[in-house]
Amino acid sequence: xxxxxxxxxxxxxxxxxxxxxxxxxxxxxxxxxxxxxxxxxxxxxxxxxxxxxxxxxxxxxxxxxxxxxxxxxxxxxxxxxxxxxxxxxxxxxxxxxxxxxxxxxxxxxxxxxxxxxxxxxxxxxxxxxxxxxxxxxxxxxxxxxxxxxxxxxxxxxxxxxxxxxxxxxxxxxxxxxxxxxxxxxxxxxxxxxxxxxxxxxxxxxxxxxxxxxxxxxxxxxxxxxxxxxxxxxxxxxxxxxxxxxxxxxxxxxxxxxxxxxxxxxxxxxxxxxxxxxxxxxxxxxxxxxxxxxxxxxxxxxxxxxxxxxxxxxxxxxxxxxxxxxxxxxxxxxxx
Amino acid sequence: xxxxxxxxxxxxxxxxxxxxxxxxxxxxxxxxxxxxxxxxxxxxxxxxxxxxxxxxxxxxxxxxxxxxxxxxxxxxxxxxxxxxxxxxxxxxxxxxxxxxxxxxxxxxxxxxxxxxxxxxxxxxxxxxxxxxxxxxxxxxxxxxxxxxxxxxxxxxxxxxxxxxxxxxxxxxxxxxxxxxxxxxxxxxxxxxxxxxxxxxxxxxxxxxxxxxxxxxxxxxxxxxxxxxxxxxxxxxxxxxxxxxxxxxxxxxxxxxxxxxxxxxxxxxxxxxxxxxxxxxxxxxxxxxxxxxxxxxxxxxxxxxxxxxxxxxxxxxxxxxxxxxxxxxxxxxxxx
Numbered sequence: 001x002x003x004x005x006x007x008x009x010x011x012x013x014x015x016x017x018x019x020x021x022x023x024x025x026x027x028x029x030x031x032x033x034x035x036x037x038x039x040x041x042x043x044x045x046x047x048x049x050x051x052x053x054x055x056x057x058x059x060x061x062x063x064x065x066x067x068x069x070x071x072x073x074x075x076x077x078x079x080x081x082x083x084x085x086x087x088x089x090x091x092x093x094x095x096x097x098x099x100x101x102x103x104x105x106x107x108x109x110x111x112x113x114x115x116x117x118x119x120x121x122x123x124x125x126x127x128x129x130x131x132x133x134x135x136x137x138x139x140x141x142x143x144x145x146x147x148x149x150x151x152x153x154x155x156x157x158x159x160x161x162x163x164x165x166x167x168x169x170x171x172x173x174x175x176x177x178x179x180x181x182x183x184x185x186x187x188x189x190x191x192x193x194x195x196x197x198x199x200x201x202x203x204x205x206x207x208x209x210x211x212x213x214x215x216x217x218x219x220x221x222x223x224x225x226x227x228x229x230x231x232x233x234x235x236x237x238x239x240x241x242x243x244x245x246x247x248x249x250x251x252x253x254x255x256x257x258x259x260x261x262x263x264x265x266x267x268x269x270x271x272x273x274x275x276x277x278x279x280x281x282x283x284x285x286x287x288x289x290x291x292x293x294x295x296x297x298x299x300x301x302x303x304x305x306x307x308x309x310x311x312x313x314x315x316x317x318x319x320x321x322x323x324x325x326x327x328x329x330x331x332x333x334x335x
Numbered sequence: 336x337x338x339x340x341x342x343x344x345x346x347x348x349x350x351x352x353x354x355x356x357x358x359x360x361x362x363x364x365x366x367x368x369x370x371x372x373x374x375x376x377x378x379x380x381x382x383x384x385x386x387x388x389x390x391x392x393x394x395x396x397x398x399x400x401x402x403x404x405x406x407x408x409x410x411x412x413x414x415x416x417x418x419x420x421x422x423x424x425x426x427x428x429x430x431x432x433x434x435x436x437x438x439x440x441x442x443x444x445x446x447x448x449x450x451x452x453x454x455x456x457x458x459x460x461x462x463x464x465x466x467x468x469x470x471x472x473x474x475x476x477x478x479x480x481x482x483x484x485x486x487x488x489x490x491x492x493x494x495x496x497x498x499x500x501x502x503x504x505x506x507x508x509x510x511x512x513x514x515x516x517x518x519x520x521x522x523x524x525x526x527x528x529x530x531x532x533x534x535x536x537x538x539x540x541x542x543x544x545x546x547x548x549x550x551x552x553x554x555x556x557x558x559x560x561x562x563x564x565x566x567x568x569x570x571x572x573x574x575x576x577x578x579x580x581x582x583x584x585x586x587x588x589x590x591x592x593x594x595x596x597x598x599x600x601x602x603x604x605x606x607x608x609x610x611x612x613x614x615x616x617x618x619x620x621x622x623x624x625x626x627x628x629x630x631x632x633x634x635x636x637x638x639x640x641x642x643x644x645x646x647x648x649x650x651x652x653x654x655x656x657x658x659x660x661x662x663x664x665x666x667x668x669x670x
Contacts, residue, residue, distance in 0.1 A: 007667050009557060010667065011555030011557060011661055011663065011667075012555065012556025012561055012602075012661060013556075013557045013561050013660050013661025013662060013663070014660045014661065015662070015663070016556075016557075017660075035492075036492065037415065037491050037492055038386065038387055038415075038417040038553065039385040039387035039414050039415050039418045039420065040387070040553060041383055041385055041489055042383060042385070042386060043382055043383045044382055045380065045382045045384050046382060047377060047378055047379055047380045047381060048378045048380075049376075049377040049380050049481075050375065051374055051375050051377060051424065051426060051460055051479075051481065052374035052375070052426070052461050052479070053426035053427070053428045053460055053461065053479055054372055054428065055429075055430050055462055055464050057464045057470070057471075058666075059470075069586040075455060079373035079374050080373075080374050082373040083372060083373065083374045083376055088366075089386065090577065091387070092388070093388045093389065093390040093477050094390075095390050095392060095475055108394065124387065125387055125388055127388050127389045127390055129390050129391075129392045129668075130667065131392050131668055132667055132668070134469075134472075135392070135394075135471070135668070136392075136471045136475070137469075137470040138469065140471070140475070142388070142428050142462075142477040144386075144428075144477075144479035146386065146481070147374075154376055156370065156372050157370075157371065157372055158370070187553050188443075203609065217373060220347065220349075221347025222346060222347030223343075223349045226347055226348050230352075230371075234371070242502050267347075275648065292522060319374055325348050325349045325352075326346055326347065326348025326349065327343075327348060327349055327350075328346065328348070332345065332346075332466065332467055333466055333467070333470070
């Protein structure tokens with residue numbers, strides 16, 4: 001009986017205390033969290049700040065290359081980083097289904113703790129709700145991240161300018177295809193793995209060497225194509241991509257072609273799009289490639305003049321294809 | 336078909352954009368949110384900061400006196416306030432079930448917007464996930480709140496001192512009993528209503544007039560008894576309460592007595608416990624009573640010497656009863 005989560009662990013009473021001690025304080029331990037007040041007190045944050053929130057509902061909870069725990073840290077750390085901010089603190093709120101095996105919760109907490117250590121962030125406040133069996137599917141987690149903005153001006157989806165270079169920090173589609181393969185037990189895809197990774201250090205290096213970065217975005221849900229469409233709309237420009245330059249691993253290419261999926265619309269969890277002045281592109285690319293998470297960084301296109309913000313792919317055989325925003329849901333519960 | 340949430344609204348693509356425009360930007364609109372970058376940029380926050388997170392899973396979604404939307408703002412605003420901080424910004428992350436009627440989501444968003452306006456906070460960043468039918472029960476929402484700490488030192492559960500007075504800002508048990516009554520359609524409880532309310536302004540007034548406040552806590556899950564036990568443990572003191580002084584409305588008293596519930600263990604969503612030096616108690620009480628949410632504020636006991644942190648109730652007939660922490664789950668999904 002001690003091995004599964006009971007409803008009373010969400011009551012706010014003694015069982016909640018035991019769960020917090022066993023699963024969260026043990027793995028996330030730090031002096032700010034240990035105060036266990038209603039809120040955490042952060043003494044050392046100076047404006048401007050970046051704040052970002054995401055809930056994670058991915059299924060399955062564990063997959064090659066990561067888990068809901070790594071995503072919950074990397075996803076939020078990356079969103080904060082995309083504003084040119086140094087992520088420092090995370091909050092963490094679980095919604096758990098009655099009956100969840102406690103060792104699953106512990107594995108998730110361990111993954112979160114390890115990911116937070118690598119990214120250099122601390123989990124300082126949290127919340128746990130337990131809902132009756134059937135009211136949620138196993139485990140959802142929300143993290144909200146806080147960082148100190150160091151880039152000036154801060155990158156924004158609104159800042160792409162005609163003539164800018166468009167870079168991507170590595171291969172596309174790995175996360176989306178991996179989750180699909182794990183969920184459906186597609187054994188012929190056994191060599192794909194999620195790219196779940198923290199990008200904050202890479203972003204600092206890129207901004208430092210490039211000096212001026214107009215846009216940073218991580219192409220998660222909806223993939224590269226959707227992210228670039230958002231940027232094109234927000235900045236009122238067009239984006240021209242060179243298909244042959246877009247990095248996609250052989251496994252993802254083969255898997256997508258077999259399943260009829262387009263890697264440009266699949267989610268990534270450890271990649272960024274960087275848009276910056278042409279003359280800074282070479283230095284930024286070198287900084288990306290020096291990171292363990294940027295070995296296959298590439299320049300994939302340019303920002304061009306264009307009404308209404310379209311994204312155009314110059315294909316391998318010289319044609320042009322309009323890349324729209326994702327319509328419909330390619331895969332639910334991908335992150 | 337336009338009236339229910341489809342799975343693709345969580346895809347990150349065009350349907351997500353439409354949902355954000357229709358439900359969130361419309362109701363929460365402000366210049367920081369409208370940037371729609373991966374994170375919000377806050378220019379005007381100075382340390383020390385308070386940060387707090389809560390997920391809300393209450394069922395039913397609407398009940399007399401409030402809704403999941405009012406709770407999602409009040410609960411987090413109050414947690415930030417309990418650190419002696421002025422709440423300024425909220426993040427907001429929804430997990431929605433496919434098929435949810437969109438007018439329900441809009442009602443929730445409207446309630447959140449109205450509650451945020453009253454509390455003087457802005458919703459500056461968000462996230463929406465849509466999960467397939469059956470993977471969650473209708474709608475969950477997480478908010479994370481950020482505030483600037485003005486109290487020095489900041490109140491903490493660790494700061495209760497022997498001799499301090501214990502105050503509560505009003506009647507107890509209203510929220511818990513109301514949710515139970517709504518869920519179970521208990522028509523004889525038709526005159527109870529949730530106390531869901533923002534306490535930030537009351538807390539500012541109390542701290543300003545009292546000067547020195549040792550502990551502030553909102554007795555939510557687990558009720559007053561559990562909250563006081565936590566404080567007694569954290570501060571390593573005992574707390575002696577006078578039963579006759581504890582404010583409970585007639586309706587809650589009758590409902591609890593009928594159902595065999597103890598109002599001291601029922602959740603509150605618009606009340607605070609305030610522990611402070613005896614000589615400041617009168618001024619703090621007056622400040623509470625001057626607030627629209629503190630009319631029935633009362634002094635209910637004192638902090639006493641005591642090993643292991645026990646909470647003792649001096650009963651109406653002169654006996655003493657040990658008030659333990661909540662054991663078991665009195666009511667799941669209460670907030």
